[in-house]
Amino acid sequence: MTFLEHLTPSDETGMIRESAEKWTGGISDSDVRASKGFSSTRWADMAEMGWHGLLADPDHGGLGLGPAALSLLCQAIGRARLPEPFVASSVVCVGTLTSIGQDVTALVDGSTIAAPAGFGLPCDGVSSTITASAGAGGHHLTGTLGICEAGPDTTEFLVATKRAEALYRLPRTTEGLTVRPYGAIDGRPLARLAFDCVVPAEALITSGNAARAAIRRGNALAVSALTADATGTIEKAIDLTTAYIDERNQFGQPLAAFQALRHMVADRLVELEAARSMTDLAAFAAEDAGDAGDPKQLHDRVRARICRAAQTVGQTAIQLHGGMGMTDEMAIGHYFRRLIFLQAMMGQEAGALRDRAATLAADIEMQREVVQ
Template identity: 80%
Template sequence: MTFLEHLTPSDETGMIRDAADKWAAGISDADVRRSGGFAPGRWSEMAAMGWHGLLADPDHGGLGLGPDALSLLCQAIGRARLPEPFVASSVVCVGTLTALGQDVTALVDGSAIAAPAGFGLPCDGGPSGVTATAGAEGHNLSDMIDICESGPDTSEFLVATAGGDGLFRLPRSTPGLTITHYGAIDGRNLARLSFDGPVPADALIATGDAARAAIRRGTTLAVSALAADATGTIEKATELTTAYLDERSQFGKPLAAFQSLRHMVADLLVELEASRSMAELAAFAASDDGDPKHLHDRVRARICRAAQSVGQNAIQLHGGMGMTDEMAIGHYFRRLIFLQAMMGQEAGALRDRATTLARDIEMQREVAQ
């Protein structure tokens, strides 16, 4: 597939987008506020539309679609700022497990929810390093994972060991697994996991290259989904801001009549278009099994900056009202902060890219000599 073909959605993908837009548009700000970190009803509705199985094979009840459709769906989720762990469970875990041929039926039908730990979210893996040592009755896991997108409804965990050479699939009830719940900045559920002791032998579902490839697939899908989610969030934040400027008056005229504010709006639009472009690139680059790191590092960096800039300026343009919990804009701002953390922040993405660039320059130096 060429990029141009990618830009023209297939009928199937277009249907996903239309359905997602329609569904998300029916969810009000009040609905989202009421539901806290997780609304079982919404999760079931998503299951009924087949979205948890978007990436899964038809054998496991999935739709067998790819990152294109995923991207459109995640944009709708971002626009509605839904707190459910869709990216965690239905993208990263279903994507990783599908790459390994594992059964994902329960995840697809919505009766189970999985959380990736030590990979995928945040998409640079985060600071945790779980170690596994072989024991008499399986592996002994130890150490902590500080951030895992999971709540009381999470039924299983997909745990990567440090270095990515092992992948464990652990039910919530696994002995020695301690889950400490805490809240995310944007209202969703997070947890800190600690491992201490042996896990059953069949919990280890992949090792070595197979594990690394599956983890890479999950991470690639995560970048694409996060880029799309952030783009939808940025789009909605921009709309809320322009509507507010048209509506609110000071000095006898709408705020939108003041040129200094109009020019800030123009910059929001430039950032929004950069995000949309990067979300398209992220999805396209994820559409085969290759490693799109050289593009995805740029996607993360550029979208994080857009998220930061649009979030901050949207608050500024809302003035004092932007500082209140009452206005929706602050909730979008906080979602953008969460998404930047999951993408490893602009600084982290630039650091990753800079490492590659340094290597290129070094290679060119050797060739030139």
């Protein structure tokens, strides 16, 4: 598929966009706040609409679609500021497991919620610290992870070991696995994981090159989904800010009457268009991630540009709302916090650029060795 073909919406993706916008448009900000990080009703609705199985094979109840359609859903999720672990479970875990032929039926119907550990989220270039050693009693997993998008409803973990050597699928109830919950800045549940457990051999679902390809697939899908989520959040933040300066009066006229403020909003609309372009590029690059290639170099640049747009728009939105923009009563403050969280999950602009520089340095060193 060429990039132009990728940008040309099909009838199927058009219907997905329409249904996603209609459903998320009916969810109020007060509903999101009241759910405190997760709504079983919304999760069940997503399952009924086929969202959890978007990337899954039809044999497992999925739709068999790709990152282009996924991007539309994640943008709608960002606009509605939904806190459910859709990216963690239905994107990274379903996409990774599907790529190696694992059964994802329970994930597709929503009865199981999975979380990636050591890969995927956050997609900041930091590798897993989990080690695994095989013995007579099974496989011994040790190590800790400081961040995992797991909440009380998470039922299993997809665990990548150091250097992406192996991938394990573990139930939350695994003896020796400690889950310490805490909250993210945008209200969603996170957890610290500590592994000191012996698991049966069948918990190892793939290793070697197959594991590395599956993990590359999961990482690429995570970047594509997060950039789409950020783009939807940026769009909503601009909408809220535009409406606010239209309504708020100062010196006897709306704030929107001041040319300097209109120029600020116009500049942020340019950032939105840049974010949309990066989202399309990230989804296109993720199409063939895995065995066919690794889009990391491109995705590092995408992460950097999206983080810049998120920071610029978020700061401007709060500036134009004034101090009241950070209060709980104002929706914009919650969208600002979500943008902060999404930047952290993508490694911030500086982190993404460091990853890009490290890759370039390694390429130069490799070419130098070949010449010598």
